Amino acid sequence: MTKNDPYPHRIVCLTEEPTEVLYALGEEHRIVGISGFTVRPPRARKEKPKVSAFTSAKLEEILALQPDLVIGFSDMQADIARDLIRAGVEVWISNHRSVEGILAYIRRLGAMVGAYEKAESYAQRAEAHLAEVRAAAAAWPKRPQVYFEEWDEPIITGIRWVAELIGIAGGDDLFPELARESLAKNRILVDGSEVVRRAPDIILGSWCGKRFRPERVAQRPGWEAIPAVRNGDMQEIKSPIILQPGPAALFDGLDAMHAVFAEWAARHGIPA
Known part of the structure; x- marks a missing residue:
């Protein structure tokens, strides 16, 4: 970073995905604060101060870092963004909810820090990986019906990128x-018997x-009739690799789900 660098020098990341992207692009020197929920990359937790949760943030600590840009995600961080804007801080809140949105996010964030070419290369690598996994699954003559659960009380089903x-x-x-539905409250499943009726082959939590x-x-009433429950096809996908709308979902999250589906297909004699 030089004196003539016109891009943000002091960035606070309120969620994990901007931290992961900036580290992947070699632009981590611009980060001065991160979310306490950040686990990717692991070194970020050791190198950067943790100044926020998801729906709350340490406003005074953020201001003490003198950020020239704060990056957050979704309506859930609207109150944090409002307080920072009122304090005179520039804030970017992304609100992407799809795979294409994640790819566009990588490109936009890279451009914002003067690393568009590196971001374009990274996004293309993600697109190539998506295509590779899609092609590997395309030959299956039968696909599993998959129920993804984001929360249990109340039951919330998976968001669009998932x-x-x-x-x-x-x-x-x-x-x-x-x-x-982009908002979690609109993905609450009031009647769990609808999962029973739709009879998923695999349950991912x-x-x-x-x-x-x-x-x-x-143990939920009636769920013993679900094929996934009868056959023990219930697997956890760790939230850091699937519930963040960033690179982790496109690489590790996707790979984890494909591995579960491939194992199911092999047990059911479905040729790869």
Whole structure:
């Protein structure tokens, strides 16, 4: 970074995905503060001060870092953004909810820090990986019906990028009509018997920061009739690799789901 560098020099990342992208682009020197929920890359937790959760932030600590840009995500951080803007800080809140949105986010963030070419290369690498996994699953004559659960009390189904990645990985999302809803409150499943009726082959749980408990899922009234429960096809996908709308979902999250589906396909004699 030189004195003539016109791009942001002191960035606070309120969520994990901008931190992961900036490290991947070799622009981590611009980061002065991160979210306490950041786990990727692991070195970020050792190198950068943690100044926010998800719906709350340490305003005074952020201001003390003298950021020239704060980056956050979604309506859930609107109050944090408002307080920072009132304090005179420039804030960018992204609100992408799809795979294409994640790819565009990588490109936009790279451009904002003067690293467009590196961001374009990174986004193309992600696109190539998506295409590779999609092609690997395309030959399956039968695809598993997949129920993805983001939270258990109340039951919340998967967001759009998760549903899209399920499709790329070789499955069919059980609630595509709910996946289109960007807000979690609109993806609450009031009647759990609808999962029983739709009879998923696989249940994936990612309970947003707490361990998925398949034995609890199996104990829900009537759920013993679900093929996934009968056959023990209930797996956890760790939330840091699937519930962040960033690179982790396009690489590790996608790979984890594809591995589950491929194992299911092999057990059911479905040729790869």
